[in-house]
Amino acid sequence: MTAPGVHEDVRERRPVSERRLHPVTPFRRAWAPVAVMIGWALHDPDQAQRQLTRLTPTALLIGLAVLLPAAALYGFLTWWFTRFAVTDSELRIRTGLLFRRTAHIRLERIQAIDVTQPLLARVAGVAKLKLDVIGTDKKDELAFLGAGEARALRAELLARAAGFAPETAHEVGEAPSRQMLRVPPGVLAVALVLTGATWGWLVVAAVVLPLLWTATHSLWTVLAVAVPLLGAAGASSVGRFVAEYDWTVGESPDGLRIDHGLLDRAHETVPPGRVQTVRIVEPLLWRRRGWVRVELDVAGSSNSLLLPVAPREIAEAVVARVLPGVSVPPREALTRPPRRARWCVPVWWRGYGLAVTDAVFAARHGLLRRSLALVPHAKVQSVRLVQGPWQRARGxxxxxxxxxxxxxxxxxxxxxxxxxxxxxxxxxxxxxGRRDARPDRWMA
Amino acid sequence: MAAGGEPVWIALPPGLLRMRRLMLVVWLGLLTLATALVPGLLAGPGWAAFAVLPSALTIWGWVLLERNWRSWRYAERADDLLISRGVLWRQETVVPYGRMQLVEVTSGPVERYFGLASVQLHTAAAATDATIPGLDPAEAERLRDRLTELGEARSAGL
Known part of the structure; x- marks a missing residue:
């Protein structure tokens, strides 16, 4: 706030226009009662059948005549009472029919903005918009907005967060994005086939299920164990493929753009200077192909993947863009612990490594699945030294x-x-390290 | 820059040790009494020997508490706060003043009775474990004000 007087003045004169969510919103929970009914019917089929036969058509009609308008009214009222407004410095969300709740989210504290479109929302042409600020939760997302409106709002929020003047922020529009990387589906599929987790679950299933069958000869027990095991295998292969399909990373003045998803599309934007840590993970079976996965941590955000799979050099180039001034230390630069550390952690001590450069603190762990974590010095909140008795004996x-x-x-x-x-x-x-960090309002 | 580079360590006042020892004696004393009386009255006087265990524990804890109390110390440097603690598991924490989000002074009923207060520092990282227990309330408030002041002067955010 360079000129607080002027700022206040502007705020006074500009009326804050409140907006409502997309009219399709009341229907988003419409499936919930149906799901409850189906769940009940599956859980206890006999009981459900008996109850249903006892219902006369008139009772059914009366029930519907009461329930449907009540549900519709509730949906309508929650939609009617949910409003949001963008002010110069905040996004305000007012919700609640009985318990009023107003969330004021400060724009310069934005850590990331996500626009997500679940499958049904894509059909309806709407999208969810969520601001990641430390302390926000599920309630603070705007669901749903029209797809075009969500994009426009994201652009406006980013422009304001970047520090554009309030009068022009509306017209700035979406910053041009330059594509840095797109993961081909074939590469993603091969990478997932080479991931240990899927095979691990399948091997466990292949060992446990026959044993269980010989021990119990009960089909239901075997099924009860098989379904979660195969589900886990499916989630780590097919599930990840669907989520990480068409992974695109772009660069724009507003920060990093990440778009992905086969059925549910997600568009994430991480403004500059928000990335706290980056991890370069190298699973054992990817090493021959020189592939790595890159994960990142942003405060207040649950998204943690930057690149599902990419060749090492490209990944390092992307990391250099994400953390300006940081170059990934080469493998030779990492120093191992002293040899006597083998008494503390046998064998695996060889996996540990450390390199500290002018810009970054880089620590590696893992022997089979190597993981190198990078923290820019400017992002370090505190440093701790911990030494147990056994470690002290080994120095x-x-x-x-x-x-x-x-x-x-x-x-x-x-x-x-x-x-x-x-x-x-x-x-x-x-x-x-903090001195030459960029300001929170990156365009100001 | 800290003068000479060597931090000036400040130890905790003896009040914390007194309080912890009293708590130890009260609770383990009750336990000793219970382990002596219950088997002694129900099964015969010989069984009261069970009380040896909690009383040994009391003596051990008496010594341990002093060692632990001695290990706690802190130092205010020009740009960061150092906290060092622990005997077997030693831990040393450095928090730059600019990273402090919140400084908290807390004092429970027992602590208040002994005239003690603890200062806790919060940064944006939840893993930051920077608490100084058992300070004199005046010192705790001085520390809080100084840390807040320094934190504002060097504020850096996330």
Whole structure:
């Protein structure tokens, strides 16, 4: 706020226009009573049949005549009483029929904006819009808006959050986006086939199910175990394929654009400077092809995938864009713990590694499935050194680096003196690293 | 820059140790009494020897509490706060002032009786575990005001 007086003045004069959600919204919970009925009927078929035969047509009609208008009225009223408005600095959402609730979400605190379209919403041409701010929950999403309206609102919110003048924010429109990467479906399919989780579940199923059958000879027991096992295998293969299909990462002045999904489409926008940590994960079976997965953490957001699968060089280029000024340390730059650390964590101690550059704290763990976590110094909230009795006997210690996304990155089993030095130096770097960080309003 | 680079460590006042020892004696004393009386009256006087266990525990805890209390210390440096604690599991935390979101002074009924208060620092990371227990209330308030002031001056956000 450079000129608070002017700001207040403008706010006073501009009337805040409140808007309502898309009229299709009342129907979004219409399926719930039907689902309850079906669930009840499946759970207890005999009882349901008996109850149904007892119902006379008149009773049924009266029931419908009462229930339908009541449900319609409730849906209509919740829609009628839910309004939102965009002011110069906030998104205000008013909801509630009996218990009024007003959420004021400060735009410069936005960590990410998601526009999602579940399958049915795509058919109806509507979309959900959710702002990720620390502390917001499910209630603070705008569901549903017209698809075009959602895009326009996202552009406006981003423009205001970026610091464009309030008068022009409406006209700024969507920032041009440049596609950085698109994951071909074939590559994604191969990558998922090479993922251990699916095969792990299938192997467990292949071992457990025959054993169970020989032990019990009960079809129902076998089914009760088989369904969750195969479900887990399906979720980690088909489920992920559907969710990660057509994964596109784009770059725009508003930040990172991530679009994905086969049935449910999701469009995420992460404004610049919001990424707290990045993890480069390298499963064992992907190593020969040089593929990696890149995950990221944004405070207040549940989305954590940046790239489902990409060749290493491309992934590193994308990471360099996401964390400006950061280059991924090469494998040789990572130093292992001292040899005596093998008494603390046998074999796996070889997987640990650490590299600290001017811009980033990078710690690796994992032997088969390597995972390298990067934290820019500017994002470090606190640093902790932890040393247990067994570690002290071997002269090693762990250094934890805490970030705002509630993720800690740990450099494990460092030499004790090195760890103490790291603790001091990291606190210093975290303080100075912030100085050249971008402002919250990135266009201001 | 901290003068000379070496932090000036401040230990906790003895009030916390007194309080913890009293709590230990009260609770384990009751347990000792119970383990002595119940088997002693029901099964015979010999069984009252069970009380040896909780009383040994009391002595062990007496020593342990002092070691733990001694291990707690903190240092205010020019740009960050250091908190060091723990005997077997040693932990040292550094929180830059600019990252503080909230400084909290709390004091429960028992703590108030002993004239104690704790200061807790919150950053945007929930994993930040920066609490200084058992401070003198005046010192706790001084620390809170100073930390808030420094935090505002160096505020950095997420």
């Amino acid at each position: 090693v210690a762990d250094v934890h680096v805490d970030t705002g996304a509630n993720k800690s990155v740990t450099a494990r089993l460092r030499d004790a003196d090195e760890a103490a030095e790291l603790l001091r130096a990291q606190a210093e770097r975290s303080r100075t």
